[in-house]
Amino acid sequence: MARKAIFITGGASGIGRAVAQRFGREGWFVGIADINEAGMAETAALLPAGASSIHKLDVRDRAAWDAALADFARAAGGGIDVVFNNAGIPIGGQLADLGVDEVERTLDINLKGVIFGAQAAYPWLKRSAPGSCLLNTASAAGIYGTPGASVYTATKFGVRGLTESLDAEWAPDGIEVRDLMPGFIDTPLLDHAPNRASNEDIRGRVKEAGLEITPVSQVADAAWAAIHGQKLHTLVGATARKLAFGARWLPGRVRKQGRASLRPLGG
Secondary structure, three states: OOOOEEEEEOOOOHHHHHHHHHHHHOOOEEEEEEOOHHHHHHHHHOOOOOOEEEEEOOOOOHHHHHHHHHHHHHHHOOOOOEEEEOOOOOOOOOHHHOOHHHHHHHHHHHHHHHHHHHHHHHHHHHHHOOOOEEEEEOOHHHOOOOOOOHHHHHHHHHHHHHHHHHHHHOHHHOOEEEEEEEOEEOOHHHHOOOOOOOOOOHHHHHHHOOOOEEOHHHHHHHHHHHHHOOOOEEEEOHHHHHHHHHHHHOHHHHHHHHHOOOOOOOO
């Protein structure tokens, strides 16, 4: 049986690294894509020998996507079974306080990069269908709007909508489309400031708000389950599950809690 292959963006750390390790343990060939070359090398060192390839990729560059996937397909032996559209950046803070460059960078990476990835992945996944999969990283922020994170929320609602659209659009081709909707995950992104005007890290704000931080291994397990299951959206962590329940059954309470937040979460 031919070894299956997964291409992972944001593979230098965090969720991307954990998913690379999870699939590597299952015998998959793993393509690690990122702009952080040192981080990609560290991820590759955690995988079985000969089980990965490294691809420097800025997801905002549409042509670079085509080149990276072609290189990966050659390294993997010709086919691509899963593309994990995972690269993303955090941004928080009041909308009126964010710089134009901060907004544009977040939109370009978190949303445009995912759209470009889907476009570039399509011919490869169609060739490997049925059973191939596009897996996107959305967020609990794509369940209900998060005060203090409007731009990030907008990108993750966009990823969710793209997933739902392509689930129908690509069904005749035998391509599965899924997304992950994690809450706050224990990755290096939590140690960043939500925006350049803040001197606090996101992790501190999450803890102050009394919210759960989920181990990154749970996201890796969720990614494995998502591509082998039937769920369109996979919730990861207690925060995501509680928010989804509230948004569906208690939307008035969720809205009231958001409006009552005196110090909105910027992450």
